[in-house]
Amino acid sequence: MAEMTVNLAGVSLANPVVLAAGTCGYVREMADALPLGRLGAITTKSITAESREGNAPWRIIDSPAGMLNAIGLANVGIERFMQEKLPDARGLPCKLFGSVAGHSVDEYLAVASKFDRAPEIAAVELNVSCPNTSDGLQFGEHPEALRALLREVKPAVRTKPLFVKLSPNVGDIVAMAKAAIDGGAQALVVANTFSAMAIDVDTRAPRLSRGRGGLSGPGIHPIVVRMIHDVYHRVARDAKVPVIGLGGVSNWRDAAEFILAGASAVAMGTALFIDPRAPLRVVDGLSKWVDKQGCRSVAELVGAVKDGARAG
Numbered sequence: 001m002a003e004m005t006v007n008l009a010g011v012s013l014a015n016p017v018v019l020a021a022g023t024c025g026y027v028r029e030m031a032d033a034l035p036l037g038r039l040g041a042i043t044t045k046s047i048t049a050e051s052r053e054g055n056a057p058w059r060i061i062d063s064p065a066g067m068l069n070a071i072g073l074a075n076v077g078i079e080r081f082m083q084e085k086l087p088d089a090r091g092l093p094c095k096l097f098g099s100v101a102g103h104s105v106d107e108y109l110a111v112a113s114k115f116d117r118a119p120e121i122a123a124v125e126l127n128v129s130c131p132n133t134s135d136g137l138q139f140g141e142h143p144e145a146l147r148a149l150l151r152e153v154k155p156a157v158r159t160k161p162l163f164v165k166l167s168p169n170v171g172d173i174v175a176m177a178k179a180a181i182d183g184g185a186q187a188l189v190v191a192n193t194f195s196a197m198a199i200d201v202d203t204r205a206p207r208l209s210r211g212r213g214g215l216s217g218p219g220i221h222p223i224v225v226r227m228i229h230d231v232y233h234r235v236a237r238d239a240k241v242p243v244i245g246l247g248g249v250s251n252w253r254d255a256a257e258f259i260l261a262g263a264s265a266v267a268m269g270t271a272l273f274i275d276p277r278a279p280l281r282v283v284d285g286l287s288k289w290v291d292k293q294g295c296r297s298v299a300e301l302v303g304a305v306k307d308g309a310r311a312g
């Protein structure tokens, strides 16, 4: 049997399959649908300093190759999360990553420093796909803004690794990956949703209440394969910073592509809405694939795409 454990900046996962932020609840909501002990890790939905109602409906709609969402970071806020949700993580049979969002450096700091002190959380993941209300710029779309955020947040995350989840809505994702690594990111999640819009042609109104949202699901998968490939070969491999691939994975073949492109672990989001047990088949399929490839460990296949040297 292939060795499926992976090491993400010192956090050991039983296998490379992770549930993505915002698609699996706070902590244990998916336990009714699948045995959480079969997963590598779960990511909390993004938590903000204050509670948020999120956007009005519609905030999730279908799309031919996935879905669009503009949830607006609906969550109970850090205080209630710590009191009411985090206790569910005691005895969790897989790792828990705590996702942090904010609209100012101080908001990120407030949540990240609480997560840093929570023993149930194995790593702190920054969702940087949020605008900074002070200048309107998205932290994850401007290298300088990301560097400035990390200068403040990195020192507050002392006891566990800091992961940065990159936005794909940039011209040069490698430049953003570099900024994240310079700022102290110990793993990169590639990537968040793609900025998108849908219009109802009868009413002529945008279908999402907020007008625009983020596209996820199978339609984005090949773009994310390319992004992982570029980030891994041009910066992450040499910096020894692992990549978690995320975007449109529905089955083990999609996950295997991410691994060959350079991902050490693979997260799943939209697929859970179609079949919450899909991650179990991905875990099993990956294990058989590693055996068939004649490898002892899944780690041997990270970045092993044959044309890997021709990055970018």
Ligand SMILES: Cc1cc2nc3c(=O)[nH]c(=O)nc-3n(C[C@H](O)[C@H](O)[C@H](O)COP(=O)(O)O)c2cc1C
Residues within 6 Å of the ligand: 020, 021, 022, 023, 045, 046, 060, 069, 071, 073, 099, 127, 165, 191, 192, 193, 215, 216, 217, 218, 220, 246, 247, 248, 249, 267, 268, 269, 270, 271
């Ligand atoms: C309904 C929904 C809610 C999401 N909420 C969050 C969130 O709170 N924080 C975050 O970092 N990403 C969030 N995401 C983005 C996912 O974690 C993931 O990056 C994206 O959906 C691409 O992966 P997928 O194609 O496997 O869904 C959300 C996605 C969806 C579909």
